[in-house]
Amino acid sequence: MFKFRGDFMRTISPIVTVIIVAIVGVTIFHLINFPMPWMLGSLFGVLFTQLLWKLPMKWPIIMRNIGLVIVGTAIGQLFTFNILVAMKDTLFFMLVLNIALSVFCLALAYSLQRWANIPLATALTASIPGGLSQLVVFAEEQEDIDVAVVTFFHVIRVLFVVGLIPIIVSLTGKVPEKIETGSASLLQSTLLILLGFMLLPVGKKLKLPVPHFLTPVIIGLLLSLFNVEISPLDNNLLHIAQLCIGAYIGLLLHPQSLRLPIRVLIGGISSAVLLLFVTFLIAEGMVFLFDMDFATSYLSTAPGGMDQMGLIATALQADATQVTIFQLFRMLFIYILILPILKWKLLK
Known part of the structure; x- marks a missing residue:
């Protein structure tokens, strides 16, 4: 009995610690009027706590997945068949954009190889702006990648x-105005989220990238095709999703990660800043080309994950459907074209 209680406390205590730290971070970010306090407050609260204090902290993957399903459900309600049809207007631009970014990342990888003294295969895999988990798995499958x-x-x-x-x-002042909309009942929202979880095996069977996110998005699209009207998800559910994902991201940077050579550490930070700067310039150009608001254009081109950019888009009232389409195209471009080429090159 006592042994069971002790094991249970050892299991649950690190999770409770993360929840407390995340809520404290959210509260502080609310008080200082920081943008997206539910996500950034939990992220930085957990990140700095993990790096500064040796507290036992753990966040089960199911918590992140719950957040992803909620975000996917919220974005799925915005998708319509007409939005997918309109995608053809930007298809050529998305292709050119991804080719240009791939060339830039190739040049960046060669620079990293020379400056940080890391193998080219490692530099290339580290420089590709794809999904974190997928590229780490790809790296693990190759023998000569660090x-x-x-x-x-x-x-x-x-x-x-x-x-x-x-x-x-937020600093650019180009945040879209918030549109007041009705929200779905808690029962309707819960049923939709549960439907997303129930159909996850189908999404995994179809090998969808980030299935916890894309499966509910596709469900929302299918419901719209059958003229099923669904109100937007309640903001409180989106806050829960932001906290779940923010805490997960905050725990990604382990203290032992900082034990790499100093040039590798500087190279990682520099490449991230460079990609942010390049995509910032591209986003400014897209505002004029497509009459798109800046928040939508920047989130569409940013080198983040499709799920993360979709979450930020919903929080900033950007066009989450447009962001998801751009990010999905880039992910498919990388996994269908870039990674097979890289793997072929490594096997030569």
Whole structure:
């Protein structure tokens, strides 16, 4: 009995610690009027606590997945067939954009190889702006890639993108005006979220990238095709999603990650900043080309994950459907074209 209670407390205590730290971070960010306090407050609260104090902290992957399903459900309600049809107007631009970014990342990888003295295969995998988990898994499957370096580069990029983009957009004063809309009943929202979880095996069977996010998005699209009207999710559910994902990202940068050579650490930070700057310039150009608001254009081009950018888009009232389409296209471009080429090159 006592042994069971002790094991239970050892399991639950690190999770409770993360929840407390995340809520404290959210509260502080609310008090100082920081943008996206539920996500950034939990992220930076957990990140700094982990780096400064040796507290036992743990965040089960199911908590992140709950956040992803909620965000996917929220964005899925915005998707319509007409939005997908309108995608053809930007298809050529998305192709050119991703080719240009790939060339830039290739040049960046060669520079990193020479300056940080890391193998080219490692530098290339670290420089590709794809999903964190997928690229780390790809690195683990290759014999001549340093997984620790690849992980650090992608974790730093996620932290910079998720942490800085909301601040940059807010500082530019180009945040879209908030539109007051009705919200779905808690019962309807809960049923939709449960439906997303129930159909997850289908999304995984279809090998969807980030299935916890894309499966509910596709469900929302299918419901709209059958003219099923659904009100937007309640803001409190989106706050829960932001906290779940923010805490997860905050725990990604482990103290042992900082034990890499100093040039690798500087290279990871520099590459993240460079990508943010380049995509910032591209986003400014998109505002004029497509009459798009800046928040939407920057989140569409930013080198973050599709799920993270979608979450920030919903929080900043940007066009989350447009952001998801751009990010999905880039992810498919990387996984269908770039990674097979890289793997072929490594096997030669």
